[in-house]
Amino acid sequence: MTQTASAYPTFMERLTGRRAPVRTSRDVVVLHGVTKRYPNGRVALRDVDLVVPEGDFVFLVGPSGAGKSTLMRLLIRDELASKGHVVVDGNDLGRLRRRDVPRIRRKIGVVFQDFKLLPRKTVRENVGFALEVTGTKRALVGPAVDRVLALVGLTAQADQLPTQLSGGEQQRTAIARALVHDPRLIIADEPTGNLDPVISWELIQLLLRINELGVTILMATHDAEVVTSLRKRVVALEDGRVIRDETGATYHQAD
Amino acid sequence: MFAFIGFSLRRAWQGFWRNALMSLAATLTMVLMLLLLAGFFVLQNVLVASLSFVEQKVEVVAYVQNTATADQVDALVKHIGAMPEVASVTFVSREEALAKFRAMQTAQGRGDVTATLDTNPLYASLNVKLRSPGDLDTVTNALDGSPIVRNVLNIQALVERVTTVTTVIRNAGAVILGIVGLIVLFIVVNTIRLAVLARAEEIEIMRLVGASDAFIRWPFIFEGGLVGLLGALIAIGILAAAAQPASAAMAGFFNVLPLELGPVGRDTAALVLGTGLGLGVAGSWLSVRTYLIR
Ligand SMILES: Nc1ncnc2c1ncn2[C@@H]1O[C@H](COP(=O)(O)OP(=O)(O)OP(=O)(O)O)[C@@H](O)[C@H]1O
Numbered sequence: 343m344t345q346t347a348s349a350y351p352t353f354m355e356r357l358t359g360r361r362a363p364v365r366t367s368r369d370v371v372v373l374h375g376v377t378k379r380y381p382n383g384r385v386a387l388r389d390v391d392l393v394v395p396e397g398d399f400v401f402l403v404g405p406s407g408a409g410k411s412t413l414m415r416l417l418i419r420d421e422l423a424s425k426g427h428v429v430v431d432g433n434d435l436g437r438l439r440r441r442d443v444p445r446i447r448r449k450i451g452v453v454f455q456d457f458k459l460l461p462r463k464t465v466r467e468n469v470g471f472a473l474e475v476t477g478t479k480r481a482l483v484g485p486a487v488d489r490v491l492a493l494v495g496l497t498a499q500a501d502q503l504p505t506q507l508s509g510g511e512q513q514r515t516a517i518a519r520a521l522v523h524d525p526r527l528i529i530a531d532e533p534t535g536n537l538d539p540v541i542s543w544e545l546i547q548l549l550l551r552i553n554e555l556g557v558t559i560l561m562a563t564h565d566a567e568v569v570t571s572l573r574k575r576v577v578a579l580e581d582g583r584v585i586r587d588e589t590g591a592t593y594h595q596a597d
Numbered sequence: 598m599f600a601f602i603g604f605s606l607r608r609a610w611q612g613f614w615r616n617a618l619m620s621l622a623a624t625l626t627m628v629l630m631l632l633l634l635a636g637f638f639v640l641q642n643v644l645v646a647s648l649s650f651v652e653q654k655v656e657v658v659a660y661v662q663n664t665a666t667a668d669q670v671d672a673l674v675k676h677i678g679a680m681p682e683v684a685s686v687t688f689v690s691r692e693e694a695l696a697k698f699r700a701m702q703t704a705q706g707r708g709d710v711t712a713t714l715d716t717n718p719l720y721a722s723l724n725v726k727l728r729s730p731g732d733l734d735t736v737t738n739a740l741d742g743s744p745i746v747r748n749v750l751n752i753q754a755l756v757e758r759v760t761t762v763t764t765v766i767r768n769a770g771a772v773i774l775g776i777v778g779l780i781v782l783f784i785v786v787n788t789i790r791l792a793v794l795a796r797a798e799e800i801e802i803m804r805l806v807g808a809s810d811a812f813i814r815w816p817f818i819f820e821g822g823l824v825g826l827l828g829a830l831i832a833i834g835i836l837a838a839a840a841q842p843a844s845a846a847m848a849g850f851f852n853v854l855p856l857e858l859g860p861v862g863r864d865t866a867a868l869v870l871g872t873g874l875g876l877g878v879a880g881s882w883l884s885v886r887t888y889l890i891r
Pocket residue numbers: 380381382384385386404405406407408409410411412413
């Protein structure tokens with residue numbers, strides 16, 4: 343399952359206790375002077391610098407259209423930067439060969455507001471899908487899926503279809519799928535956008551727990567209450583620029 | 598590698614049945630289009646056979662000098678018969694020519710005018726059938742060059758008229774077959790594109806979780822191949838069932854023309870199978886490609 347034998351323990355290794363957590367000074371994400379101009383001329387990011395060390399929990403905030411989703415699309419190389427460098431886990435995405443892109447994407451788990459689950463597959467199949475389509479041996483899929491389902495608390499719902507789940511359970515399925523590749527980084531674009539406040543809190547708790555296991559988390563959100571009460575690192579975008587980057591910060595700029 | 602092929606085949610099979618309605622619609626479209634194509638293909642074959650039957654009526658007649666010896670005639674028949682442009686050569690002796698003439702006169706209800714003659718006024722002739730009317734000049738010149746040939750009947754104008762007509766009809770048939778082929782191509786590829794479009798979400802998720810292009814592409818190609826193969830087999834089954842009554846009807850209709858259709862059945866089956874499989878595979882390859890560009 344692990345594609346590269348890294349000197350650093352992965353979250354799965356920490357979870358299974360095979361290696362003790364180690365603090366590293368490695369940067370999982372580095373953006374340097376990144377500008378993104380879409381083909382229609384619209385500039386979504388302007389000269390953005392951002393460094394996210396391994397193990398960080400970062401909230402990405404800002405008004406609608408500020409460029410949060412664009413930044414995330416750059417990280418999974420769904421889009422390429424027009425200018426500057428995007429480096430994920432030591433790989434400059436601008437210089438990456440096309441056939442190496444899937445390898446990078448397996449290091450990143452993505453979670454979206456709309457879950458993106460396959461409606462005709464059960465929870466177990468949806469999570470296992472991520473392993474099957476990346477060529478994992480069939481015998482290894484089952485145990486890996488069971489482990490992440492236990493982590494997100496969906497063991498009992500494993501054989502249900504997404505339509506038979508609550509919104510929170512659907513999003514936890516998506517998180518399990520994001521985790522099953524043992525990623526270094528989880529990117530969550532407004533993961534609580536479709537959930538009510540109580541369920542949102544449960545989901546945030548889950549993400550915090552995953553973060554404690556060593557997975558770096560970058561989460562875009564409009565939820566001021568969550569951001570303010572957690573006092574994590576906050577990166578604020580406005581009109582494509584980083585206007586604030588503080589640790590232990592609140593949703594709104596302190597006066 | 599085997600694991601990958603196994604994976605792709607399994608996913609293709611699952612994909613086919615998970616979207617059973619879509620897959621069956623695509624297969625049905627495939628069957629109808631292949632039947633259309635096969636129908637026009639058979640018609641085109643009948644047309645071509647009819648035209649070459651007409652063209653084979655073109656016969657070069659060379660009259661032979663009365664002084665020619667049997668050996669000379671034999672040599673000429675051999676020489677002309679060996680030419681690649683020549684389909685067959687028959688020698689009609691003076692006596693046979695007279696007999697034919699008499700038979701024709703009797704058939705037309707006239708009296709036998711030749712009875713009053715004391716010598717046979719007709720010449721012996723070589724009747725040469727051509728493989729293609731375009732070779733008329735070559736064969737005429739070859740006959741003209743022989744010392745024992747008295748003259749060659751000039752049928753240039755007639756042949757030109759016949760070939761003009763047959764060429765036009767033949768080309769029209771080929772163009773129509775080509776147009777039908779394009780329509781079939783367009784409809785089948787579009788149907789497969791729709792079937793792939795219905796799975797856009799699945800493809801997007803595969804990309805997001807880091808599936809390589811091959812893992813995304815090949816299950817769809819196998820699935821397209823499955824639709825093509827299944828469609829082709831059904832179409833061939835229908836054609837085989839229809840072939841017997843159809844050819845009986847055709848024989849009744851065309852019995853005036855002893856057409857040589859050759860192995861049309863085999864050719865049609867090969868065409869249907871090749872087109873079905875080819876379009877299924879190429880169609881899904883093209884359709885998935887649009888998602889893999891990025
Ligand atoms: N594919 C695209 N083509 C052209 N312009 C785009 C595209 N995607 C986004 N944009 C533009 O880029 C800007 C940034 O969009 P983005 O989706 O990154 O904002 P956001 O911060 O995620 O907003 P929201 O909070 O509403 O999700 C917007 O002005 C948007 O219109």
